[in-house]
Amino acid sequence: xxxxxxxxxxxxxxxxxxxxxxxxxxxxxxxxxxxxxxxxxxxxxxxxxxxxxxxxxxxxxxxxxxxxxxxxxxxxxxxxxxxxxxx
Numbered sequence: 001x002x003x004x005x006x007x008x009x010x011x012x013x014x015x016x017x018x019x020x021x022x023x024x025x026x027x028x029x030x031x032x033x034x035x036x037x038x039x040x041x042x043x044x045x046x047x048x049x050x051x052x053x054x055x056x057x058x059x060x061x062x063x064x065x066x067x068x069x070x071x072x073x074x075x076x077x078x079x080x081x082x083x084x085x086x087x
Contacts, residue, residue, distance in 0.1 A: 001057050004050030006039070012049060 005012065020028040039047045050058075 001054040004054040
């Protein structure tokens with residue numbers, strides 16, 4: 001993951017995917033909502049900025065850990081991440 005952070009740079013903040021909301025007719029429309037540049041605390045993934053590619057890498061590693069743990073494997077964290085990372 002090369003482009004994920006809780007503290008985005010000015011360059012990263014210049015290229016976010018806009019937040020969208022459902023209109024009354026069900027269509028998606030742009031929203032004026034935005035996450036603040038600075039948070040009081042970093043809680044879980046709240047306030048995490050990143051690219052779709054980085055998010056996919058995170059989810060792939062997390063799912064591998066959950067899958068391996070459910071099958072009784074002791075493979076966790078970095079090991080699961082390495083097992084699912086593209087080479």
